[in-house]
Each structure stands twice: as C-alpha cells, then as structure tokens.
Amino acid sequence: MPGARPKTRDADATRARILAAAKEEFARLGLGGARVDEIAEKAQANKRMIYHYFGSKENLFRIVLEEAWLDIRNAEQELELDHLPPEAALETLVRFTWNYYLDNPEFITLVNSANLHRGRHLEGSERLRTASRRFVNMVRDILDRGVAAGVFRPGIDPVQLNITIAAIGYYYLTNRHTGAILFERDFMTPQALAERLAFNIETVMRLVRA
Amino acid sequence: MPGARPKTRDADATRARILAAAKEEFARLGLGGARVDEIAEKAQANKRMIYHYFGSKENLFRIVLEEAWLDIRNAEQELELDHLPPEAALETLVRFTWNYYLDNPEFITLVNSANLHRGRHLEGSERLRTASRRFVNMVRDILDRGVAAGVFRPGIDPVQLNITIAAIGYYYLTNRHTGAILFERDFMTPQALAERLAFNIETVMRLVRA
DNA sequence: CTTCAAAGTAACCAACCAGTGCGTTATGCA
DNA sequence: TGCATAACGCACTGGTTGGTTACTTTGAAG
Numbered sequence: 001m002p003g004a005r006p007k008t009r010d011a012d013a014t015r016a017r018i019l020a021a022a023k024e025e026f027a028r029l030g031l032g033g034a035r036v037d038e039i040a041e042k043a044q045a046n047k048r049m050i051y052h053y054f055g056s057k058e059n060l061f062r063i064v065l066e067e068a069w070l071d072i073r074n075a076e077q078e079l080e081l082d083h084l085p086p087e088a089a090l091e092t093l094v095r096f097t098w099n100y101y102l103d104n105p106e107f108i109t110l111v112n113s114a115n116l117h118r119g120r121h122l123e124g125s126e127r128l129r130t131a132s133r134r135f136v137n138m139v140r141d142i143l144d145r146g147v148a149a150g151v152f153r154p155g156i157d158p159v160q161l162n163i164t165i166a167a168i169g170y171y172y173l174t175n176r177h178t179g180a181i182l183f184e185r186d187f188m189t190p191q192a193l194a195e196r197l198a199f200n201i202e203t204v205m206r207l208v209r210a
Numbered sequence: 211m212p213g214a215r216p217k218t219r220d221a222d223a224t225r226a227r228i229l230a231a232a233k234e235e236f237a238r239l240g241l242g243g244a245r246v247d248e249i250a251e252k253a254q255a256n257k258r259m260i261y262h263y264f265g266s267k268e269n270l271f272r273i274v275l276e277e278a279w280l281d282i283r284n285a286e287q288e289l290e291l292d293h294l295p296p297e298a299a300l301e302t303l304v305r306f307t308w309n310y311y312l313d314n315p316e317f318i319t320l321v322n323s324a325n326l327h328r329g330r331h332l333e334g335s336e337r338l339r340t341a342s343r344r345f346v347n348m349v350r351d352i353l354d355r356g357v358a359a360g361v362f363r364p365g366i367d368p369v370q371l372n373i374t375i376a377a378i379g380y381y382y383l384t385n386r387h388t389g390a391i392l393f394e395r396d397f398m399t400p401q402a403l404a405e406r407l408a409f410n411i412e413t414v415m416r417l418v419r420a
Numbered sequence: 421c422t423t424c425a426a427a428g429t430a431a432c433c434a435a436c437c438a439g440t441g442c443g444t445t446a447t448g449c450a
Numbered sequence: 451t452g453c454a455t456a457a458c459g460c461a462c463t464g465g466t467t468g469g470t471t472a473c474t475t476t477g478a479a480g
Contacts, residue, residue, distance in 0.1 A: 011457065030326060033242035036438060046459050051439065069392075111388060112322050116240060119387030132392040159393050160409045164378055166385075171377030177329030178321060182279075182342040183369050199370045206416045224427080246468060256429055258470085267468065 015053050017043040022050075023064050027106030030113045031061050061113075062121040066128060068110050072100055073131035081138060086146030087205070093139070094204050098169040098197050108174045136162065146208065153210045164207065168200045225263050227253040232260075233274050237316030240323045241271050271323075272331040276338060278320050282310055283341035291348060296356030297415070303349070304414050308379040308407050318384045346372065356418065363420045374417065378410045 021042035025034040036057055040047040054060040079096055081089040101108055114121055122128065139158040146152030172179070176187035186192060231253035235244040246267055250257040264270040289306055291299040311318055324331055332338065349368040356362030382389070386397035396402060 014457080030240055030242060032240060035436090037436095046457095047438090048440085048459065049457075052457075057438065109326060111385065112326065115385050115387050116243075116319060116322065119391050122388055122391050125391070128392065129394065133394075136393065157405075157409070159395070160406065162393075163382055163389070163406075164409070164413060167377045167381030168374055171381050172373055175321065175325050175376075177325045178332055179373070181329055181332050181335070182338065183346065183372075184339065184343075185369070195367075196370065196373075199367070199374070203374060203413065203417050207413050245466090247466090256427095257468090258430090259428065261469065262427080 014043070014045050014049060018045055018050055018053060018060075019064060019067065021045075022060050023068065023106055023110070026061055026064055026113060027109040030109075031058075031117060058121065065110055065114050065121050066125050068104075068107055069122075069128055070131060072104075072107060073128075073135055075100060076135055076138070081142060086142050086149060087151055089142045090146070090204060090208065091201055093142075094165055094169075094201050095197065097165055098200065101169050101173050102193070105173070108170060111170075112174060143208070147210075151210060152208045156208060161204075161208070165200075165204055168203055169196075172196050224253070224255050224259055228255055228260055228263060228270075229274060229277065231255075232270050233278065233316055233320070236271055236274055236323060237319040240319070241268075241327060268331065275320055275324050275331050276335050278314075278317050279332070279338055280341060282314075282317065283338075283345055285310060286345055286348070291352060296352050296359060297361055299352045300356070300414060300418065301411055303352075304375055304379075304411050305407065307375055308410065311379050311383050312403070315383070318380060321380075322384060353418070357420075361420060362418045366418060371414075371418070375410075375414060378413055379406075382406050 018039065021039045022034070024042065025039050028034070034057075036050060037047055039060075040050055043050075050057075050060060054063065076093075076096065079092060081092060084092060136158050139162055143152055143156055143158055143161070147154045172187065180187050187196075228249065231249045232244070234252065235249050238244070244267075246260060247257055249270075250260055253260075260267075260270060264273065286303075286306065289302060291302060294302060346368055349372055353362055353366055353368055353371070357364045382397065390397050397406075
C-alpha cells in the first residue's frame, strides 16, 4: 500500500506514491483496465498530479514498466554469482528467479501487459538494454566457467538458457489460475511450490550438465 | 477474418461469425480492451445479436475461452501418441505444442487474459476438465511406457512435465516483444524459431531420460 | 396465404473515463 | 517581507461504452 499523504508538500514523495499505486493498478487490471482516477485515489494524490508528473497514462505505464525491470536486473546483480562455483551459481539463479516472481507477483502481470501491447512501451530504453547486456554476460560467464571445469557441456546459448529459466517459473505462476482448474490441483500450497522449484532446478541442471 | 454476411438469415452462421470476431478482438486487446461495437462490426452483425446469443460481454469471453481450450485438447488427441514409441511420442508432443502456439497466436493471449482475471471465466467447465484429464493420462501413459522400456527415469509427475513443455514454448512466444528489446535479437526469424524448438526438445529429452 | 417466433436493426441512455482549464496554496530564495 | 515557482485541487468536457428499448423483416409450419 502506498503510504499516507505527508503533512507538508513533497514532490518526490507524491511522485513515488503515484508510481507505487500505478504499479499496483496496472498489474491488477492491465493498461486498458486500470483507471487514472483510481490510481490518483490510491496514491492519495489528485489526478491532476499524475498528468503534472507523467504527462499521460501511457507514459506512466512506460515508467512503471521500466522501473519494474530495472529492479529485477539490479537484484540479480546483487547475487554476485561470479563468486560462486558454476553449478551453485546456476542453481542460485534458478532459485532467485522463482522467489523473485513469488515475492513480486505484480512483475509478471506487468510483463504480460507490456507484451500484449507488443513491447511498445519499452522501446528505446537504453538503461534497460545496458542492464540486460550485463545480465547475459553474467550467465555466459557461469556457463564458460562450468565448461572449463568440465561440469557443463559446451555450446549452450546463454540467452536460450535465460529464457528457459524464466519460462519454467513464470508460466507456472502466471497460469496458475487456469492451471488449477484444468489440472484440478492447488498450485500455491507450500508443498506444491516446493515441488515445482525442485522440478525446475532438476530441469536446468540436466539441461546444462556435461 | 470472419466471412461475409450470407444473403439469407442463418442463426448458426451469425453466432459463429460473432465468436470468431470476438476471439480476434479479445486476443488482440484483452477483455477490458476489446469493444463490443467493434466485435459486432467485424462479425458483420448487429451489436444486439451479441446480447441475443451471448447475454453479456463477459459470457461471450467465457465461451471464446472454453472453445479455444477445447480446440487444443482435441488437436492433441488427434496426434495418437499412444501409437508411437515413448521417445518419439514425447518429441512429437513438444513439436506439436510449439507449432500450435505458432499457428494459433490468439490462444496465448486469450490464456493470458483469462489468468489476468484469475481464471474466473473458466470455472465450472466440466467439458474442459474431462478433456484435460484425458490429456494428462495420455502423457502419463507415455512416461510409463518409457520407464518400462528403460529409456525414461521413473517418478516424473506428468502434470509438471506438461507445464514445462508448455512453458518453454509459451514464454518464448508471449514475451517475444519485450525479449527482442532486452536481448537485442529478433525472436521470430525462421532460424531463431528453429533454434528455439531444437533447444526445447533437448531440454525435455534431457529431463526425462534415464 | 396466414401466422408467429426468431432474426435482425437503429437509435438511444446512463455511466464512465482520459484529459484539461483555471484557480489556490505552500515553499524556497532574494 | 515579497515574489516567483512549483505543488496541488475542483469541476468540467467531449467522446466512448456496455447494455437496452422498441421496432421491422424473414422464413417456415399448418
């Protein structure tokens, strides 16, 4: 929940409250479903302020998206995977990705919304491209070290591996509602979550092992 | 594109045109973004006919979703995987799933929309549950035959395997727009698609092999 | 032919919604 | 203290949207 409005005027705080409320609403209802009035109310701000700080609903969406992505890329960097042996580094990345999706469920729905709109709102974000390049290099480094140590097979594309690591967690969580109906099981019990994580680690390890 | 309006009155054809147009619009813009007037125009029908046949926008969405799921479940059955040896059956399923997503891109966005609304529109569809049960049994049978033949390891949960097979294709395609921006490569060239399919087959085979 | 239910249409409505015009209030600085 | 600037708020609009009312047309059974 965005915090309460401060007594005195504070541009940064108001901007931040709007951003937090927008993230919630866009994640819950998508770009088309979210209401600017609702965002303003949740942020304890006036709708006029949204247009003052962000210009348009679409631009607000754009900034929410960019922030969300920069957040996960920063968190990945803080894992310092280059300090771990390759197998431990990869398993840590799989666990981290899974837990990040669990702890930040709005990230997944925001990404879905962005893609429904064909990625239009992320085009031209140089900050994001830079962060992503660093991330891919980190995974490439893990793979290279694993090959050198003889524990990973050579020739694996780090981008394909990244996509797979994200996919096996992301899909399970984003499609948990229809999954629960089709497969007649609760996807979100602690046991179900633990089983899925173990399955995913096994999948990735078998994929890379020499 | 839904066909042109027939000369004479034809309730079934009108209903079908509305359904086809709705599928397109819901897939393109989501439940909230789709416009009933637009669906009526695309279907060459009057908006009132939508309410006559389907009662409400939400109910129209519900039926579009159910049809889309039944379509893929039926197509899977037609593969007759029980006539193939276990390894060939599994690879065929991975290829089929991938190609189905490629040939029916609206399926993916419909599923995303359904999950944004927490699966609410699929609740209580007994037809769908029956079809899904048969599908899971089919995969379980492939796994069992593979274990008996000594080519697959035992203890694999067919539901987890299903989820993974869907995930590694689905995620790549649904997130191809943001992926293209982040990873600075075109996800949809024939070569990129062939590489991803090969990677996915490798992933699944390594996951199940004894 | 007649009849009548179903198919089809146009015009409408109340609610809603992104965006704005314009005025007010607080704050930092000279 | 006075002033420029930025933060903030209210009330409105022009256009849109899901859904409805009241009506005409069609086809087929008897």
